[in-house]
Amino acid sequence: MSFDRLMEKIEALQNPTVAGLDPKLSYIPQGIREAAYAKYGKTLEGAAEALLQFNKGLIDALCGIVPAVKPQCAYYEMYGWQGVRALHDTIAYAREKGMFVITDGKRNDIGTTMEAYAAGHLGATDVEGETIRAFGADALTVNGYLGSDGINPLLKVCDAQDAGIFVLVKTSNPSSGELQDQQLEGEETVYEAMGRMCEAWGAEHMGKYGYSSVGAVVGATYPEQLRELRAALPHTFFLVPGYGAQGGAADDVAPAFDDRGMGAVINSSRGIMCAWQKEGCAEQDYAAAAAREAVRMRDEIIARIGKITL
C-alpha cells in the first residue's frame, strides 16, 4: 500500500514532513525568471519554465532531507496547459529523485468521471492498447462530498498502482467549520462523519504498518480536532496542512502522530519555498535556504515527538 512506502521514507529520513510546491512567480528568484523569459517571453510558457526550474532546484536540495513533495494543482493550472506540463515535469523529477509525490488536486466527481481522474493522476491511461502514465503521482487529495461512488474508482487504482488518497476531513482554513463543524443528528459533526467514512473506505485496503491507503486531510490550525480525529481514526494516515505560514506550530501538529511518531505527514509550502526571502539571503541561495528551513522544521517536530519507528 502506498502509505507504506511513504512511512518507510519518513522512518529512513526521520522526518514526517512534506514540502508543498505551490510556486508563485513572486517566490521565484529573479535570475530564474529572467532566464525563462529570455527563452520564452513573458508568456504562460515562460512562467511555466520558471516554475519548473525553481522546483527542480528545491527538489535537488530537499530530496535527501524531506520524504515527499506536494505540488498544488491550482498554481500550475493558473499558467494554463503550459503550467500543467510543468506539473507533470515536476512530478517526474521528484520521483526520479526518490521522493513520494502527493498531487494536491482535491478532485471529486461521480464514479465514471473519477475513473478518469484516478487513471490520469495515479494510474495509467490506455490509448488503443498503449498504457501511459499521464501524471503518475503516488497520492492524490480528494473531496468526499459525493460519497463512495467518487472514492471507489480511486481505491481500485490505489491497489493496482500502490498509490494512496487523502480525503478532506477537517480543512485548515478559517471558514472550514461553516459546513464541516455542523452537528448531524447522530451526535457527530460533518467532519467526524467524513472521518468515519475514511476508516470504512480504507478497511479493505490496509498496509503492513497499520494504516490503509485512504488518508485524511486534517488542518494544523485546529489542534483539538486533530487530537480527537487521531484517536477516532486509528487506521487513517493524516496529511496536515497549515503549519508555518497558516499559523500552526510544532505543538499544534504533535497530536496528529501516534505513539510511534507515525501516522501523519506535516506540510509546509510557503515556509520552505520562501525561506530565502525570509532569511534575506542571496537569491542564488534559495534552495539551500529551503533546505535549512526544512531541517529546522524537521528538528522542531522531532524534538516534540521523538524517534519515529515503523
Place this chain on the structure above:
Amino acid sequence: MSFDRLMEKIEALQNPTVAGLDPKLSYIPQGIREAAYAKYGKTLEGAAEALLQFNKGLIDALCGIVPAVKPQCAYYEMYGWQGVRALHDTIAYAREKGMFVITDGKRNDIGTTMEAYAAGHLGATDVEGETIRAFGADALTVNGYLGSDGINPLLKVCDAQDAGIFVLVKTSNPSSGELQDQQLEGEETVYEAMGRMCEAWGAEHMGKYGYSSVGAVVGATYPEQLRELRAALPHTFFLVPGYGAQGGAADDVAPAFDDRGMGAVINSSRGIMCAWQKEGCAEQDYAAAAAREAVRMRDEIIARIGKITL
C-alpha cells in the same frame, strides 16, 4: 452577471440545455482517431488531437442549437498536459462559435489557492504585467466543502470577468446521499445547508433576470429534491446533470425550472456525444447525429415546460 448571458442565449435559442463534452476515445469515430494517430502516434498527444477534432465537429454542429457546452476536466487530464491543451483549445473554439462554456472541474481549496483556480479557469493570470487568460471559461463548477473562504475569491473574479460558478449541492450519483442527505441539528440536510449558502453567497452578486452568479449543481436523478430546492433557492441558477444516460427524463427535470421556463440548464453528455453509436449511423455523420439528439432533447423539454421568457 454571467448567468445573464447564459439566460439570454437560452431564451434566444429556446433551449435550456448544455452539451457535456466528456470525450472518451471509444466515443470518437475511427476516422478521426486514425488521422490523429497518423500525425502523433498512439500517444497522449495523438489521443488529445482526436479529442479536439471530435469536439470541434460537435461544436460546429451544435452551436446554432445548444447555448452552452460543459467540458469535464477529468476526461482531458487523463490524457496529461496534452489533454489539458485540448481542453484549452476546446474552450477557445466553443467561445469563438458564441457558446457559453462551463468548465466542469469541481475545484475547491483554501482562499489563497482558490485565487489561483479562479484566475486560471475564469479570470486572467498575470505574468510580470502581461495579463493572459489561461483557460478563460464563462463558468466553473466548484465544491463548497471548505466554506466561504473557498468561494469568495471566485466571486471577485466573477464580478470582474462576467463569469459564474456552480456549487455542488445535491449531486446526481447513487451515493450522493451518504453525506448530502444527512440531517443536521437544525432540521436541514447537508445539501439544504449548502443550498442556503449558495443563496447567501450570491446575494451581493445578482444579475438582471433574478439570478445571482452563484449557481448550484442539482442532479436530475433526484426530482423531489430538485423541486424542493427550486422553491427554496429562488436566486440560484441550476446546472442539472443526470439527464439521459444517468436515467433522468424530461418529467424529472421539469421541477428545475421557474414559471418562465428559466432558472436551470440541463446537461446531456453521453446522450449527445454517442448519438451516432445509438442511431447506428455512419461515423462521418456523428456531428449531425449529435445535433439530431440535441434537437430531440430540446423539443422534449420545451414540450414539457413551454416557451422560455426572460
